[in-house]
Amino acid sequence: MEVAVRSTPALTAVAALALAVAALPAAADPSGPAQPDLKRFYTQKIKWAACKPDVQNLSEDVTKDKDVTCGTVKVPLDYADPGRGTIRLALLKIKSSGDKRGSLLVNFGGPGGAGVAGLADAKKDFGYVGKGYDVVGFDPRGVGLSEPVSCGGDPEPGDDVEDPGDASAILKELRATAAECAKKSGPVLPYIGTVNVSRDLDVMRQALGDKKLNYLGFSYGTRLGAVYTAQFPKKVGRMVLDGVDTLTEDVAEQALVGAEGRQTALDNFLLWCTKNAGCVFGEDSRNARHAMTKLIDDLDAYPLRSMDGQEFTGQDVVSVLGSALYSRQAWPALSQALGALLADGDPRALLRMGGSMGGATRTKVPSDNSAAALMAVNCADDPDRPDAKRVEREVGRLQEEFEEASPVFGKSMLLPVLLCFGRPAGTDYIREDVRDVDTPKFLLVGTRGDPATPYRWTVETAERLGSSAVVLDNRGDGHTGYFGSKCVKDKVDAFLLYKQIPKNGSSCSAE
Incomplete structure (x- = not known):
């Protein structure tokens, strides 16, 4: 997670x-049986059209791409009472460049990650698998352009x-x-939750014209995929879950594991940095750890202020670190950005890494x-x-x-x-009922050095889901494997395109 x-x-x-x-x-319990009047949702067709910068908040480069189109799908606010209202979910499609086998729905994680902007940014990463699929990203209910929730700022x-x-x-x-x-x-707030988003996935599958769901989920997206296997086992097509989330541990334990994982990744980064010439933290990794903590504490106490009065705090540094440490490929840029901050008091490079400068202006979110x-x-x-x-x-x-x-x-x-x-208790469906699924074989990818979803969660989730789950052991670092390991990407693409699934327990070496 x-x-x-x-x-x-x-x-x-x-x-x-x-x-x-x-x-x-109070949050509605969405795990009850579906009502019989869902036909109007399952018979809809998506009207695809060119994406527009002022509607989807995407860059002009994306919206001018003829292979990229946008659309929406209508789903019930409350599956237990479809008459309560409807919401529209935003989608982005990259047209298949070859012989289309169907659609591949992608979720980039979070929860809270926007799939429309996410797929637009990652278009080139799906070039090969896109030879056989229309690749489709979506903003889940409550996220991005799909009735976004908010508390009015921070x-x-x-x-x-x-x-x-x-x-x-x-x-x-x-x-x-x-x-x-x-x-x-x-009105969407009480009806947010993975069980409802999984039902939305099935409506999207049908609206895309697919008999089975082909799906690639990262991080939290693996929780969503696992729930789908329990709710719609006969509709599972080729499914890959990368950076596998827990299905059993509570929010507190998940967050604690996340804190430990991020700290380990930070320590590894500082060890790498201090072994390279020009590291702003010097040559001693222990001193570097103290210096990093002091930097954050000092900026929290005395934030930097821009000409327009905006503050840059230690927690802003933490926010950038939390995302930059997910990939070893980002470490050189992170080292340079921290150097600019420490040497010159210039946070602009860090802000760019955190997505606070440049790119599309997401005014509607x-x-x-x-x-x-x-x-x-x-x-x-x-x-x-x-x-x-x-x-x-x-x-x-x-x-x-x-x-x-x-x-x-x-x-x-x-x-x-x-x-x-302080919120009402959530559903127990995931913890109690997402287990021993009866589906075709699907692939779970776990990364040994993952700072957010530890490898043990991959093993535990595979055991819970039963014999349908096949584990690929990625022995590298970073959060998820598809974007950072050629070996993982090749095996995932081979499964999605040609149904060549690795042997359970096979591995990819660190790259």
Whole structure:
């Protein structure tokens, strides 16, 4: 599971924020039987047209590409009560360059990752598999251009409270924040969650004209794919799950594992950096770790300010690190960007790495959509929910546990955990029912050095899903294998195009 990194307020205020989201509408349990009047959704046809910069928020280079088209598909807001309303999901298609076998739906993870912009950015990576498939990216419900959820920006609850110990004043402010989340997110918020997105996948499959779902999911997208195998086992075509998520561990454990994994990746980066000439951190990796932590603490205390008043904080550095460490190929650029920040106080290279400069201006998507969607989906997928009093009692212990796991990423990884505690309990369908699936063979890719989804999750998920799951062991580094390992990419493409599935337990060596 990829967890968004964002700025955090004082921990006491964060704990109180967890209580405020209780004011949000209760999450619907989407695991019940489908209603019989879904025919209108399953008989629709997608109207593909040229993508437009002002509609899909894509660059002109993409929208001028004749092989790239955009469309929408209509799905029910609530599958248990389709008459409650509908929403439209945004899609982007890259037309097959050869003999089309069908469509390949792609999910890049998150939860909260936008598939329309993601596929537009990664078009060249799907050139070979695109010889046999129309490759289709989509924004899941609540994400990107598909009724995006929001809490009105990135609030810092508690800042306006004179006494941080005044619980009633904090709660009053945070109730207003929770009301803003519900107001800004609209009716989709209670119906976010992987079980509903999986049902959306099946509607998309039918609308694309495919009898079976061909699917490539990364990170959180593997959770989505696994849920689909349980809900629609007879509709599974060629499926690949890369960077396999857990189906059993709760939000707190997932976040803690993520903090540990990111810290390990950061330590590996600093070790690599200090062994190369010109590393801004010098030649001692231990001193480099201290210097990195001090850099973040100093920028949190004394942020850099641009001419227009915008701040660049230590948590902004954490955010860039969280994404840049996913790929070893990004390490040289990260080293140079950190050098510019430390030597000259210039954060522009880091901002570019984090996507804050250049590229398309996504004016139709709230700035906090990715973080808001991540929280909403993870909370909706998790049935464990300690009450508010327990959160208040345990917040100190949680802080220590997360900061011990990672002095750099611990605080930011704790925030989504606390935000879930105040929400209604999510579905238990994933934990209880996604197991022992009866489908054709499908491929799971686990990377040994993955900082976000540890290899053990691949093994555990494969065991849960049963004999249909075939594991490919990628012995390299980075989050997922398809984009970083030629061996993995070749084996995945061979399976998707020619149904050549590797032997269970076979491996790709580190590159």
